[in-house]
Amino acid sequence: MRHIVSKMIAVCGILWGITTVAAPFGDPDKGEVIFKKCISCHAVGTNARHKVGPQLNGIFGRKMGTADGYTRYSKGLIRAGRDGQIWDYDRLDAYLENPKSLVSDTRMNFRGIADENDRHHVIAYLRSFSDSPANIPEAAPTADAEEITLPANILSLIGDPEYGEYLGSECKTCHQENGADQGIPSITGWPERDFVIAMHAYKEKIRAHPVMQMMAGRLSNEEIAALAAYFAKK
Numbered sequence: 001m002r003h004i005v006s007k008m009i010a011v012c013g014i015l016w017g018i019t020t021v022a023a024p025f026g027d028p029d030k031g032e033v034i035f036k037k038c039i040s041c042h043a044v045g046t047n048a049r050h051k052v053g054p055q056l057n058g059i060f061g062r063k064m065g066t067a068d069g070y071t072r073y074s075k076g077l078i079r080a081g082r083d084g085q086i087w088d089y090d091r092l093d094a095y096l097e098n099p100k101s102l103v104s105d106t107r108m109n110f111r112g113i114a115d116e117n118d119r120h121h122v123i124a125y126l127r128s129f130s131d132s133p134a135n136i137p138e139a140a141p142t143a144d145a146e147e148i149t150l151p152a153n154i155l156s157l158i159g160d161p162e163y164g165e166y167l168g169s170e171c172k173t174c175h176q177e178n179g180a181d182q183g184i185p186s187i188t189g190w191p192e193r194d195f196v197i198a199m200h201a202y203k204e205k206i207r208a209h210p211v212m213q214m215m216a217g218r219l220s221n222e223e224i225a226a227l228a229a230y231f232a233k234k
Contacts, residue, residue: 026117028210031125034118041108044129053108059087060130064103076105092123128210148201155193157225164230167223170215171231188234195228 035044041052048055054067064085065077080103085091094102096119098112113119175187187195201207202216203224216224 026120026122026124028121028125028128030118031121031123034113034122035125038110038122041110044126056126057129059092059126060089062087064091072107074103074105074107076103089123092126093119096122124210128214130211148197148204148206150197150200154200154221154225155196157196157221159192159222159225159227159229161226161229161233163223164226164228167219167227168230171227187231190228190231192225192228192232195231196224199224199227 042054042056043049043051044056048057050067050070052072054070054073059067063081064087065073065079065081091102095108096113097116099106099108099110113122171187190198198207199216199219202209202212203219205213207213219227
């Protein structure tokens with residue numbers, strides 16, 4: 001009974017745009033395996049193209065029924081997009097469990113993924129091909145949580161805060177500049193050492209957040225130091 005009530009609350013939240021608690025973060029590697037049951041209709045990743053269904057790169061934060069170049073959407077999905085409905089964790093979870101429970105006239109003839117953990121794994125996998133976090137929790141760094149040992153030459157780098165401000169524009173598309181923490185941890189005012197350690201933990205894939213791993217993997221040691229210097233002074 002508790003499960004049924006919880007699902008009713010979740011569906012109501014989806015339909016009415018109510019903010020829900022951040023969902024558990026699945027394992028994208030497990031999700032890649034489970035996603036194989038979807039590849040007859042959907043593609044994701046490098047060079048993904050539309051198939052029977054749309055390609056799924058960048059699905060997080062995208063309005064429903066609006067993948068560029070895909071023309072076979074149901075009227076229900078198109079209507080949902082026109083109403084401002086976006087694909088976020090909760091909507092994807094509901095759709096993967098039973099597509100027609102979310103969009104009754106969808107053309108997606110898929111019986112759904114009943115296992116909640118399997119859905120979380122698939123969503124985490126899809127999430128790794130979207131640019132902006134969408135209510136998937138990240139671990140905020142703490143001063144005593146040095147989960148990676150860095151050489152002294154990296155920890156001693158003096159970052160350029162002006163260069164960090166330039167680099168930080170991409171960070172601020174998700175993390176709020178005023179330091180507010182609403183589902184995505186604040187990065188304003190982090191001690192520089194903690195910031196550097198956290199970013200290198202993502203870079204080395206010790207911290208399990210695929211988008212942060214991707215973002216950190218693009219940065220040089222000097223760029224990480226510059227970001228650390230900038231956000232420490234915010």
